[in-house]
Amino acid sequence: MSEILTINNLKVWFHTRRGTFKALNGVNLNLRKGEVLGLAGESGSGKSTLGLSIMALLPSNAIIVRGSKIILKNRDYLKYFELFPEEKIDRKFKIKKNQKIMKHIRDFLAKIRGKEVSMVFQEPMTALNPLLQIGYQITEALLAHSSINLAKRILSRINLTEDDVREILKIVKSSKNVEKDLNEFSKLKKLDGIEDQVLYILNRKDLSTIRKERMIYSLKEKMKNPLTMSYLKKIAENKSIGIYRFLNRIPILKRYLKGVLIKEGYRKAIELLAMLNIPHAEKVVYMYPHELSGGMRQRVSIAIALANNPDIIILDEPTSALDVIVQYQILQLISELKYKLNISFIFISHDLSVLAEVCDRIAIMYGGRIVEIGPIDKIFYESLHPYTKGLLRAIPKISKDIKTIESIPGTVPDMRNPPNGCMFHPRCPYVMDVCRNKVPKSIEYSKDHFVECFLYGE
Amino acid sequence: MANVIIAAYNLKKYFPVGGFLFSSKQTIKAVDDVSIKIKENEVVGLVGETGCGKTTLGKLLIRLIEPTAGEIFFDVPEEIIVEYEEALKNKDTKKIEKISKRYSFLNKKGGELRRMRRYMNIVFQDPYSSLNPRMLVKDIIAEPIISTGYASKKEAEELVFKLLEEVGLTPEFAFRYPHELSGGQRQRVALARGISTLPKFLVLDEPTSALDVSIQAQILNLINEIRKKYSITILFISHNISVVHYMSDRIAVMYAGKIVEEGYKNSIIFDPKHPYSKALISSIPRPEPMREKIIINLQGEIPNLINPPKGCRFHPRCPVAFEECGWTADEVFQDIEYIIMRRYAEQFNGIKRIYIEDDFTISVEYEGKNLIEEKLKEVLNKEKQELRSLISIKNIKSESTKIKIELYKFVEPEMYKSKDGINVRCLLYREKK
Numbered sequence: 012m013s014e015i016l017t018i019n020n021l022k023v024w025f026h027t028r029r030g031t032f033k034a035l036n037g038v039n040l041n042l043r044k045g046e047v048l049g050l051a052g053e054s055g056s057g058k059s060t061l062g063l064s065i066m067a068l069l070p071s072n073a074i075i076v077r078g079s080k081i082i083l084k085n086r087d088y089l090k091y092f093e094l095f096p097e098e099k100i101d102r103k104f105k106i107k108k109n110q111k112i113m114k115h116i117r118d119f120l121a122k123i124r125g126k127e128v129s130m131v132f133q134e135p136m137t138a139l140n141p142l143l144q145i146g147y148q149i150t151e152a153l154l155a156h157s158s159i160n161l162a163k164r165i166l167s168r169i170n171l172t173e174d175d176v177r178e179i180l181k182i183v184k185s186s187k188n189v190e191k192d193l194n195e196f197s198k199l200k201k202l203d204g205i206e207d208q209v210l211y212i213l214n215r216k217d218l219s220t221i222r223k224e225r226m227i228y229s230l231k232e233k234m235k236n237p238l239t240m241s242y243l244k245k246i247a248e249n250k251s252i253g254i255y256r257f258l259n260r261i262p263i264l265k266r267y268l269k270g271v272l273i274k275e276g277y278r279k280a281i282e283l284l285a286m287l288n289i290p291h292a293e294k295v296v297y298m299y300p301h302e303l304s305g306g307m308r309q310r311v312s313i314a315i316a317l318a319n320n321p322d323i324i325i326l327d328e329p330t331s332a333l334d335v336i337v338q339y340q341i342l343q344l345i346s347e348l349k350y351k352l353n354i355s356f357i358f359i360s361h362d363l364s365v366l367a368e369v370c371d372r373i374a375i376m377y378g379g380r381i382v383e384i385g386p387i388d389k390i391f392y393e394s395l396h397p398y399t400k401g402l403l404r405a406i407p408k409i410s411k412d413i414k415t416i417e418s419i420p421g422t423v424p425d426m427r428n429p430p431n432g433c434m435f436h437p438r439c440p441y442v443m444d445v446c447r448n449k450v451p452k453s454i455e456y457s458k459d460h461f462v463e464c465f466l467y468g469e
Numbered sequence: 470m471a472n473v474i475i476a477a478y479n480l481k482k483y484f485p486v487g488g489f490l491f492s493s494k495q496t497i498k499a500v501d502d503v504s505i506k507i508k509e510n511e512v513v514g515l516v517g518e519t520g521c522g523k524t525t526l527g528k529l530l531i532r533l534i535e536p537t538a539g540e541i542f543f544d545v546p547e548e549i550i551v552e553y554e555e556a557l558k559n560k561d562t563k564k565i566e567k568i569s570k571r572y573s574f575l576n577k578k579g580g581e582l583r584r585m586r587r588y589m590n591i592v593f594q595d596p597y598s599s600l601n602p603r604m605l606v607k608d609i610i611a612e613p614i615i616s617t618g619y620a621s622k623k624e625a626e627e628l629v630f631k632l633l634e635e636v637g638l639t640p641e642f643a644f645r646y647p648h649e650l651s652g653g654q655r656q657r658v659a660l661a662r663g664i665s666t667l668p669k670f671l672v673l674d675e676p677t678s679a680l681d682v683s684i685q686a687q688i689l690n691l692i693n694e695i696r697k698k699y700s701i702t703i704l705f706i707s708h709n710i711s712v713v714h715y716m717s718d719r720i721a722v723m724y725a726g727k728i729v730e731e732g733y734k735n736s737i738i739f740d741p742k743h744p745y746s747k748a749l750i751s752s753i754p755r756p757e758p759m760r761e762k763i764i765i766n767l768q769g770e771i772p773n774l775i776n777p778p779k780g781c782r783f784h785p786r787c788p789v790a791f792e793e794c795g796w797t798a799d800e801v802f803q804d805i806e807y808i809i810m811r812r813y814a815e816q817f818n819g820i821k822r823i824y825i826e827d828d829f830t831i832s833v834e835y836e837g838k839n840l841i842e843e844k845l846k847e848v849l850n851k852e853k854q855e856l857r858s859l860i861s862i863k864n865i866k867s868e869s870t871k872i873k874i875e876l877y878k879f880v881e882p883e884m885y886k887s888k889d890g891i892n893v894r895c896l897l898y899r900e901k902k
Contacts, residue, residue, distance in 0.1 A: 053681045053682070053683060053684075054652075054681050218812070219812060219813065219815075221815060222812075222814075304770055305519070306770075334518045334519055334708055335518075335708065335709075335710065335749060335752050335753055335754075336518065336748060336749060336752050336767055338752070338754070339752035339754070339764065339766075340766070342754070343766075361681055361682055362682065362754070363682070363756050364711070364753075364754040364755050364756040365754045367754065367755065367756045367757065367758040368754045368755075368758075370758075387758045388758055388759055391756060391757070391758055391759075392759075401683065402682060402683065403756065404686075405682045405683045405685070405686035406682055406686075406711070406756050407686075407689070407711045407712050407714065407715035408711065408755070408756065408757075409710075409711050409714050409738055409753065409755065411735055411739065413714075413715060415690070416686045416689065416690065416715065417686060417690075418683050418684070418685075418686035418687040418690065419683045419686075422651065422653075
């Protein structure tokens with residue numbers, strides 16, 4: 012499997028009045044295409060900070076230390092910025108200059124955020140805007156990155172001829188691999204975007220075949236007025252929209268220009284929501300977040316994350332606020348999407364039993380470092396690091412003879428002045444003299460199973 | 470015989486909502502007809518989805534809110550409970566009145582009630598909002614001691630230090646404010662307040678759901694220690710079933726304001742009877758990635774408790790629901806309308822309107838030929854698999870220009886006893902006549 016995201020020696024610190032808070036201290040991580048990587052650890056171990064740094068959503072007092080690398084699809088995007096080296100971060104640290112650098116990084120990543128990497132947050136109630144309709148919130152994400160696609164979808168419906176429809180129906184009836192054939196057909200006829208719409212109709216379960224055929228026939232749309240048409244064509248061909256930028260500010264004209272795209276966004280939103288098994292998606296797009304239940308809201312935030320076909324989705328405790336049954340449905344949805352769309356997920360959670368349900372690999376974080384990473388069965392059945400073992404012992408297991416659960420003594424270290432050597436040594440039951448002075452290096456214990464601990468290796 | 474710490478019978482709590490001037494008020498039936506019995510030194514776990522009334526029930530049992538109807542006994546000898554239950558069965562109103570007059574917890578008032586409060590306490594879910602930010606930790610812990618008259622102010626101060634040690638905190642924590650503590654430490658303070666008056670009965674309302682896994686383990690073990698030391702009876706409310714299984718002796722499963730299943734923990738976890746608990750327990754995430762998964766997926770959501778479904782409240786989501794589970798004309802009407810007007814609209818051209826005649830009959834008016842009845846029968850039979858509500862159709866009669874669809878009458882399920890000591894509220898387990 013090819014690697015889609017590589018993080019090398021990532022150090023993210025926070026400048027505070029009471030000293031530097033060292034949230035991440037050299038994280039090495041790689042994410043492969045089409046896998047779910049679990050990220051586990053206690054609160055304060057830096058899981059969420061890692062997620063936010065990939066998205067470049069860090070607050071302005073954050074410092075990315077020189078030498079950190081985040082390589083997304085073979086592009087190291089931190090390379091372009093002059094980051095502060097480690098030794099310069101002291102009392103005379105220039106905060107203003109750092110804030111400028113952080114702002115540049117944030118602005119630079121705005122192009123990538125949502126399109127290549129997107130994120131789902133823990134609390135769907137606070138992540139969604141209570142004043143906007145669900146459909147509009149999804150449309151917003153679409154307009155930001157793929158207004159080209161929206162314009163193409165509209166044009167494809169307008170350019171559709173009666174013969175084309177007949178051909179599509181023929182493909183639908185006879186072909187074995189409808190998806191592939193439709194793709195070829197739309198490329199041949201230059202009707203990009205029609206295949207999504209046809210497939211959505213075909214995948215609907217609540218309609219009889221006759222109705223579906225009728226709906227495919229009714230896809231054809233009338234020609235719009237010349238102003239709208241030229242606007243759409245310009246967007247579809249990715250040309251600069253020039254004068255339309257000003258026309259879009261005139262309310263009446265806006266209805267015919269941007270309004271058309273927004274309407275199309277709602278249409279696409281319905282398709283996205285239906286893909287996530289939301290019943291009555293046609294009604295849901297016109298609802299507001301408070302009208303939905305917790306599970307539905309979380310599905311909507313996943314839909315927003317999915318809107319632009321990203322390669323990576325970061326899920327930050329997506330199920331912590333949900334009930335078991337709803338949680339299971341969301342987990343099932345994630346594994347379904349993994350197979351269907353070949354997206355990579357980073358699943359952040361403090362609950363190892365949730366990670367056990369969906370992940371391919373699990374990384375255990377402690378004190379801003381990844382102390383153990385490996386395939387799921389290795390982590391659960393042959394765990395190496397004392398911290399991983401401790402976490403596993405702390406989960407109550409359902410079995411007929413109840414074993415007492417054990418907690419890890421002590422608390423997460425204060426990252427303003429973290430312990431020397433291995434971060435875990437003050438709490439570790441196997442602590443040795445080496446652990447107090449030296450930071451352990453990552454060792455490949457068995458294939459694909461890495462651990463940072465002096466107990467293993469020479 | 471040991472005492473029964475809490476025995477509640479037919480407990481109801483309806484919260485009024487809406488209503489303006491003369492318009493009628495609606496009620497949310499948060500807890501509806503719940504009976505629960507907890508013996509001395511027992512830990513009972515209460516599980517269920519959000520909004521099913523777990524917390525309300527916990528608060529009702531210690532009278533933090535007053536029930537709308539029902540009866541609660543607190544710390545009563547078992548003989549009396551047996552006597553009361555018999556009287557309930559025989560509908561011996563005189564005896565019921567006599568017992569409840571003497572022992573009922575609901576009859577206690579004023580000073581007597583306040584003195585009794587010593588014997589019960591509650592620990593809330595969120596330690597960030599349950600501790601007063603303006604009070605020192607020592608005042609937080611001492612408050613119930615003083616207000617219930619368990620000890621004087623001076624003695625209370627000494628007790629506070631003893632309690633802090635008990636929950637694993639050093640004495641200097643007494644002079645801190647809640648915001649200076651971490652989540653685990655706060656929950657320890659909340660627990661110290663909970664046991665400050667040596668209660669007999671403690672309600673733990675999701676005590677660990679806001680905490681990390683390793684801290685959760687610390688708190689759970691601490692609760693177990695304290696419980697054994699002071700022999701406290703506990704009602705453990707949580708939606709995390711593995712935690713409830715770890716802590717409790719018996720488990721009660723709640724759904725939409727009713728207890729649907731109740732019994733010893735292993736029989737409930739490993740062999741659940743009610744379809745809802747089956748689905749709930751099958752979807753617990755487990756730290757065993759290689760296990761074989763057999764998971765029952767539930768459709769739909771927890772029902773609106775203003776107008777809960779008739780009969781068994783679970784029937785609209787139940788994968789094995791049958792004719793008598795509680796289908797009413799409203800539910801069936803929606804599905805029939807959907808079939809006739811949308812899904813098979815091409816086949817039913819002559820239909821004028823569909824309406825509900827009474828609770829168990831739906832009428833379909835049509836014009837023209839008489840073939841519709843046959844077609845309807847065929848379609849409804851075909852769709853039975855997917856739309857479970859159609860199962861409740863008893864027969865389809867045709868009368869001149871309309872077709873009458875009659876439904877089965879529903880049966881309200883009661884608590885039925887199954888073999889291994891589980892009480893189930895499901896018609897599948899009722900005794901056959």
